[in-house]
Amino acid sequence: MKYQNYSDMLKAMAEPNRLKIIDLLSCGSLCACDILKHFDFSQPTLSHHMKILQKAGIVKAKKTGKWQHYWLDPNFITTFKQNTDSLLRADADCICHQAQN
Amino acid sequence: MKYQNYSDMLKAMAEPNRLKIIDLLSCGSLCACDILKHFDFSQPTLSHHMKILQKAGIVKAKKTGKWQHYWLDPNFITTFKQNTDSLLRADADCICHQAQN
DNA sequence: CGTTTACATAGATAGCCATCTATGTAAAGA
DNA sequence: TCTTTACATAGATGGCTATCTATGTAAACG
Numbered sequence: 001m002k003y004q005n006y007s008d009m010l011k012a013m014a015e016p017n018r019l020k021i022i023d024l025l026s027c028g029s030l031c032a033c034d035i036l037k038h039f040d041f042s043q044p045t046l047s048h049h050m051k052i053l054q055k056a057g058i059v060k061a062k063k064t065g066k067w068q069h070y071w072l073d074p075n076f077i078t079t080f081k082q083n084t085d086s087l088l089r090a091d092a093d094c095i096c097h098q099a100q101n
Numbered sequence: 102m103k104y105q106n107y108s109d110m111l112k113a114m115a116e117p118n119r120l121k122i123i124d125l126l127s128c129g130s131l132c133a134c135d136i137l138k139h140f141d142f143s144q145p146t147l148s149h150h151m152k153i154l155q156k157a158g159i160v161k162a163k164k165t166g167k168w169q170h171y172w173l174d175p176n177f178i179t180t181f182k183q184n185t186d187s188l189l190r191a192d193a194d195c196i197c198h199q200a201q202n
Numbered sequence: 203c204g205t206t207t208a209c210a211t212a213g214a215t216a217g218c219c220a221t222c223t224a225t226g227t228a229a230a231g232a
Numbered sequence: 233t234c235t236t237t238a239c240a241t242a243g244a245t246g247g248c249t250a251t252c253t254a255t256g257t258a259a260a261c262g
Contacts, residue, residue: 003121
């Protein structure tokens with residue numbers, strides 16, 4: 001389906017805590033324990049959120065020693081902005097210019 | 102909370118059917134019956150989705166005679182793009198440059 | 203005035219989701 | 233080797249949500 005990838009990204013972003021995580025990571029790489037300091041929920045809950053962000057292609061991760069480092073996937077930034085522009089502009093690719101169903 | 106409005110928009114958008122509705126409306130105004138032709142779900146389900154899009158400030162509506170007309174709120178388009186840029190750029194307003202919690 | 207059309211609302215339900223506690227694991231330090 | 237630190241995983245739960253059927257309502261039409 002045309003909207004599936006973009007919808008997956010939006011779904012992952014559509015949670016205030018995950019939005020805050022993305023904002024934190026927009027400045028660079030962080031490990032889980034540093035991210036957790038900004039929140040009130042438990043560590044397993046953060047782990048859950050990070051997994052969702054990775055599955056949606058928003059966040060990349062790498063383990064070095066004890067620390068799990070997270071950062072924004074550069075492809076996500078460009079893809080998301082591109083999809084947003086495409087959605088909100090009435091161009092030739094728009095579904096309303098095509099056959100129904 | 103800083104992310105609440107943006108998160109509400111994302112939440113409303115994070116559903117493939119509603120994303121398709123936004124795409125349809127990006128070309129201009131449509132009434133409910135015309136939107137419904139593009140989908141397999143029932144009429145009450147569309148009514149439910151339109152209410153969610155209105156509550157999130159994405160869609161405006163006006164009833165004229167029998168027909169309920171819907172169109173994208175121009176403020177949504179600018180606000181959404183602005184919030185997206187703000188989120189994904191590591192500028193001075195970024196949370197990571199401020200005190201924790 | 204009865205019927206049709208274009209919706210909205212009510213109530214029910216199955217499935218998903220954010221959170222928790224409890225526990226496992228692997229690396230680092232003493 | 234024992235303990236601590238930094239995670240991940242499992243399982244449970246309460247709440248939300250997308251969908252349905254049934255029904256109400258208001259406008260238009262004959």
